[in-house]
Amino acid sequence: MAEEKKAKKVYTLEEIKFTEANKVMTIVSCIPLVGLILMFVEKDDLFVKYHGAQFTLVGVLQFLAWVPIIGWLMAPLSLVLIVVGMIKCSKGERFDIPVLSGLGLKLMAAI
Numbered sequence: 244m245a246e247e248k249k250a251k252k253v254y255t256l257e258e259i260k261f262t263e264a265n266k267v268m269t270i271v272s273c274i275p276l277v278g279l280i281l282m283f284v285e286k287d288d289l290f291v292k293y294h295g296a297q298f299t300l301v302g303v304l305q306f307l308a309w310v311p312i313i314g315w316l317m318a319p320l321s322l323v324l325i326v327v328g329m330i331k332c333s334k335g336e337r338f339d340i341p342v343l344s345g346l347g348l349k350l351m352a353a354i
Contacts, residue, residue, distance in 0.1 A: 254289065254352055256337070256348070258289055259293045260289070260290060263335070265290065266332075268285070268288070269290055269332045270329050272294045272295040272332075273298050273332060273338075275298050275299055275301055275325070277295075278294065278295035278297070278298035278302070279295065279299040279302065289351075290337070293337070293347060293351060294328065294332060294337075296348075296350040297338075297343050297344060297347040298328060299347075300340075300343045300346055300350070301324050302321075304317055304320075304321050
């Protein structure tokens, strides 16, 4: 018998739309640990899941704060990204972090 393979869903940025009903969840998903949880829990709203995936990766970058010289730059940068992400999400705008947005889409597809 032929084995049936299940294809992974590929997400694009055009699919990710803001919904007013989940505005608070989107803002809260910009906190890295909460974003990690919402990335796994949220099934329907791609906007929440996308921001959760991106800010989970920002949380991973925050671990670089333990490295002396690199951390001095990464810790304030991650804090700025979190604040800007919350402000943009409160306005209903998608916040794409340059390098992490593509990785966030891949992370969404893997889950």
